[in-house]
Amino acid sequence: MINFFRISFLLVIFLGFQFSSNADEKIEYLKTDWSFKGMFGKFDRAALQRGYQVYQEVCSSCHSMKYLSYRNLAEEGGPEFSVEQAKAIAASFEVKDGPNADGEMFMRPGRLSDKFVMPYENEKAAQAANGGAYPPDMSVLVKARGGGVDYIYSLLQGYEDPPAGITLDDGVYYNKYMYGNKIKMSNQLSDGLVEYSDGTNASVEQMSKDVTTFLMWTAEPHLETRHKMGFKAIIYLTILTVLVYFSMKRIWSRIETKV
């Protein structure tokens, strides 16, 4: 047994060493109490629904969400809008379909099976409309940034006047959490920008938290299932390990050697 403690101890040391070497950024991000962190972490449904509202009203005019479909909004473990609500959301978008029998492309209201409508025709159009910078797709954005949710949450609140000595070009803004501090997206959030239907006060902090929660879900739509299944798997493995340990002791007791 002692050997096992030694093995696991070395494991922890080694992996800890590994993580610390990956953490190359030393900026202190703003922290908040994420409901989805930890072994039993779950999404806050209301926050996801509010987050969708912020995404829809603020971000989606520039940022696409190409891996999501409207049906996802009604699926378990997500914002869990009712199917009717999700259908209504989908129908509020115009989707290009076709070609029809005449060979023409045509517009029709969105359905649950449609992917989220893209804000721009293509990447070049997106760049042209945003001073040359391409607003990244938001589907997996949280996982594509080193600091994850804390980084996005901080960035949204990180706009400041540039310190003396730093001059910014036109269309470039100062953000203390951005890599290199220069960002082409202007400050998007201001207090009371959206009107939450559940009456929550739409402070910048609240909106940042809600939209980041929403982005965590878009990046990891099965997070809740994963946490639940992980707990069961580890409990199962632990019980099995204990049983096998005692069987092993019993079997090895036939000979003098200790195991």
Add this chain to the structure above:
Amino acid sequence: MSEHEYTPKSKVGKWFNDRLPLLTLANHLTDYPTPKNLNYWWTFGGILTFCLITQIVTGLVLAMHYIAHADMAFQSVEHIMRDVNYGWLIRYIHANGASMFFLAVYIHIFRSLFYGSYKSPREVIWIIGIIIYLLMMAAAFLGYVLPWGQMSFWGATVITNLFSAIPLVGEGIVTWLWGGYSVDNPTLTRFFTLHYLIPFLILGLVVLHIWALHVPGNNNPIGIDIKKPSKDTVPFHPYIVIKDGFALLMFMIVFAFFVFYTPNILGHADNYIEANPLVTPAHIVPEWYLLPFYAILRSVPDKLLGVIAMLSAILILAALPWLDTSKIRSAVFRPLYKQFYWILVADVLILGYVGAMPAEGLYLLVARIATAYYFLHFLVVLPVLGFKERTTPVPLSITEPILGGSPNLAAVKKRDSFKDQ
């Protein structure tokens, strides 16, 4: 090999076994006499077999949904993560499985280094193991390219470009590897094919590795030759099977923790950005298990020499049975080697650390010293140590490990004085 001939009890069994001796093989595997003093470091062979099978099974499922095309690979991985039933689970097991595989293989290799398992008569087992390790690195690298994220693309660019260091034909080889003038769709499709092929080569080599092991039998913590079967051995089944099973379960708990709670911590965030040939990431870093070799590569200022140093760092291991001149296998009886062993472990960990850091200033200096020491260990320390080191007395058998209590004390002393001469 078991001493006695095996004959199946049933008539049908005998009829079949005479034509294809599978039952003899099964009997050999269950009876296989194993030293009874093996510690838990010896359980990683079984764990590695589990890792290989896991990678193959999850890989097969992933391949059913993955699309090896530069325009669709990233999207198909997201499709697996979102829409395939339990696709996220399969992919996270596969991605973290690679890390777990390397974690286990490093423990397995360092166990071998500590207890001298590579020494005569086990050189062939060791060399097959090194080939497996090389193939594992190739498979891991090729697999990391498949999601077609930024690190996939730029990692592939950096590693394939290493071949351009070869004089005269280097550039041609790189173009040939790419199937074009940059990493692109032809590169992706061939990498996918090779990534699919290599695990089966590894599987074949694992069979040879185990076959070669079963000829001399296992080494053991005190590193002496033992009679088989004898009081020093136990049959593989049930003793070793249950012990390996217990260790495997402990390993699976750690594995499950990564898969379910921190599935992306061992990966790089940039690989969730789709590959873009026009944007180079700020730092291009390989996966953690390749970092020590990456550090060696970058510590040499010349590209060709850097590549040679990196390859030699791996290939030098194959020569280890002849570089280590000591007749004593286990480090337990080699007080000096034991210290150098832990220095080597620290050296490799340091190389891994600086491999993740930018190659400049202090990091580069440390990388150079650590690289130099790595080679010094194998080329100077080990050969010299075999002649200079004063080893402590080795017991004659496992059942009599304490020298004072051994009825064969005279024999032990005689052998020791013989060695000192």
